[in-house]
Amino acid sequence: MNDVSRATAGGPARDAPAIAQGRTAGQRTPLIDGVEKVTGRARYTADLPTGETLVGRILRSPIAHGVIRRIDAAAARSIPGVRAVITGEDFAAPYGVIPIARNEWPLARGKVRHRGEPVAAVAAIDEASVEAALAAIVLDIEPLPAYFSAAAARAANAVQLHENKPGNIEREVDQAFGDVDAGFAAADLVRERTFHYAEVAHGQIELNAAVATYEPERDRLTTHSVTQVPYYLHLTLARCLGMDSSQIRVVKPFVGGGFGHRVEPLNFELVTAALARAAGGTVKTELSREDGFLTHRGRPETDIRLKLGMKKSGAITAVDCEIVQRGGAYGGYGLVTILYAGALLHALYKVPAVRYRGYRVYTNTPPCGAMRGHGAVDARHAFESLLDIMAGELGLDPFAARRANLIVPPYRTLNDLQVNSYGIPDCLDWVERASGWKTRRGKLPRGRGLGLACSHYVSGSAKPVHWSGEPHAVINLKLDFDGGITILTGAADIGQGSSTLLAQVVAEVLSVPLARIRVIAADSALTPKDNGSYSSRVSFMVGNAAIRAAQEMKRVLVTAAAKRLEVHPEDIEWNGDHCRVAGTDRTLDFAGAVDAALVDTGTLTVKGSWSTPPETQGGKFRGAAVGSTAGFSYAAQVVEVVVDEDTGAVAVERVWVAHDCGFAINPLAVEGQVQGAVWMGMGQALSEETQYHEGLPLRPNMLDYRVPTIVESPPIEVKLVESRDPLGPFGAKEASEGALHSFAPALANAICDAIGIRLTDLPASPDRVLEAIQARKRRERLRASIGVSAQPDPERH
């Protein structure tokens, strides 16, 4: 397999310019749309001026699981001011982002499967009419037994949520690579542990909202929404409304964060459009924070059983893992999540044998979905925790345990993932040095500890959700008489800085100042299709397309300048604002080059596109596409904690994180993204969790869903490691997710270093930590009372 990988792993991508430190790429660049955001001029979906607009509102099921016998909307329709009342019967088809798992209706049809599921919707001239209409809708739902945990849903006699899914198993994964039994037999130490992870949600600041305008005269629909995936929304609108996609326009305005909540089309977007059509006008639907938690799509509650075999050197000999995810009521990205958990579990290291079993379970809770670090976060915690436990037993330093398992690129992992660049060794070296690990660890006062963990993530899924044979990314560039260059891209900037990055890339290739460039993004009437902002694909894929588009534009300009200067193109020294005939002082300025280029052709439009090379698209086994990518990012981090043993409070004092982003096209933005990833990992690790009372979310607000505040935010020292991926744009890779996964295990390892207690549950909230401390005290008292000599807890090392 390694031979194949060497043969197929690319050298530097064809045509991609080698770049050390560019004029624009590699420079710390404030986001080009930052001014609008900090001054409040930016218009988000709910802020858009819309003229005469109806108020849209959704009625939600109070029942967790039941058969819809009747929805009587007659009284609601007769209320003055009400313009439309719709139900599931008003849609043409069910939806779901994964083509083989389209089992959700925008408004429930036949059955409801979780409390808060949309069942009907109203558009009316004002709030009062909407509320009166919602109150007048009569729901007749016959309750069925409801299941709020994976175990309950999997029980022998449980009623099925979906007809075609016996046992309420949405997806069962059973994968084995290498000789697992032989791997364990060859190990010097084998350990097995179980872990439990609470469900978490995205907590994006901007509330959900959509505005849809339907023109009955033309049968046309325009939708503005908070989406991360305008193209998938476009396809889904056409499907669910039964409209021709050419009659639909989707626009993504400024978006205030996604984190995966919006990487699939969501019911309120489809409902708003259907209301607009039914009412024959414009409808705006604004959702509450509670609505967001009912829509959910976060990281599932997860149980993990993990077994590792290890040599005395720290080398891993085998991995055996079982993961169960409580997926919620509908498919969404669920099967991808359970596959990611297995695919990225071990591919961070050189591992000779792996067995993975995964179960994605349907339950009567809001559907889970993709969330930053998709699928791989909880599994990473389990893996890195067990690595530390075993290293401790073998007397190995945690760094040594990681270094014993490093990959040398190019390398093909057991599960056929292609690794072309691998910055983990540099990441480890830096965090070890920066944290003072060698001199400080083991010498800190009780209650203070250091912990290490590593992680990785994809730079875009190598196979898109809808495999159409089209390129993975397309960029159009327009240049006209005014000398302005317009980037037309479908890529959705949701705050991560993709529009700025694309402007930098084009400016770099063309050697023009950033000021010459405008970005028009994510309007299906203007911009080329883009698959959207998910799986950290945009920098890598759209960045590569932008390089190619800019190279094409440069070729046209150089050719035109050469013609104007009556020399061969290869005699032109291109310097952006001026070009020169080599060895002479004959020059042409940029305006002159543009004039020359427009002769006979007029307005210039060029295109660049990019696709993942086939060898990066994964193996042939079932589910092999998930986890495959053209480039993996890598991270290592050391977390320093102080644990208060009286209250169970864990304070994160400092974080040192090194992230291998290949090449930082915008170091300022990359540092921010890495800090954001660490911080979000900290939220899950310390305090965030959803909780249900008979299927009703108990924490559907930002008071009880405890996202950390600035008070909890530690100094996060970021080191960018640049491994120059051969396929990445200028060598760049993913920068927004990979550092998330390693926070929680680094924290758990640090807590163990501080107080000798191994937490196998997340979050490490004060009550859980205190309970663990007291459980140890009880164990110690018991030991003392039965006369066993006091021994240090085996976890302490």
Place this chain on the structure above:
Amino acid sequence: MERMPQFDLRRPASIAEAAALLAAEPGARLLAGGTDLLPKMRRGIERPPVLVDLGAVRDISRIDYADAGLALGAGVTLSQLAMDGRIVHHHRAIAEAARSVAGPGHRSAATIGGNLCLDTRCVFYNQSEWWRATNHYCLKLGGDVCHVAPQGSHCHAAFCGDLAPALLVLGASVELCASRGARVIPLSDLYRDDGVAHLTLEPDEVLVRVLVPARSPALVSGYRKARARGAIDFPLAGVACAVVARNGVLAELKVALTGTNSRPILLTGTEALVGRVIDEATLSALGKLVQKQASPMRTTVTQSNYRRQVAAALAQRLVCELAGYEPSAARASMS
């Protein structure tokens, strides 16, 4: 969005006028900082037809010092309390409690009167109209079952104001004005142990001043708050202590709790610890007192047992801090 329902807004110029409005308009509610009331209105928990805004009433935001003690107008904001140099110096528990509330935005609007009259809270109550309807409401509002303790007939919603325990350990009283006259009662008499109706205020009574008696300069006080995050959160348990310690002996001790019961409680039995040397045994006895009288129920998303234990730990730690006692390396036992 959860939108604000309609209401009439009145802006009286005096407390007497405000009390008269309350007497005349059944269901009218006082509005000061609004940090408790307005979110509840957005959630449909409160639907007052009339809001009586105290913003135009003069002289209710004053902090007065006299030989007899401290007088705090009901409209004094939490940020005023947190920043006032004399309060920080002489009545530290008040400043610490005020500083621990929510975040700077809330503290600049929220008032001492509002904080003392804060509604009790429960995870089954502080939810949207749809949520509570779906859950068939509860004993505190609109229903006949307490989801915290379904067998009982008692509402267990917890009082979560931070200032009350600080003022209780300092022996504060409150001045109440109604249209027919005024009265001064000990702060502890403002509350009763009932999650539905925890305030003893008459419907037309307005809390106008808080009076804190002058105390011995040797008395030191403080407030500690357990919560999941260092800002925003209501207390899972809050503990105020006032201590006079001489040569390692407790000469005076008052302890009060919030967040654990339907009313703030001034711990009984602390006088038994007065005269004792501050040591592990004394601290252990204090911990037992707290654990016995704190009765947190499942009103928050965090387990009630944790809230009881952490209340005891905070009380022990705070007494040590105030008395200048260094607990042994083994630290105060919590069990």
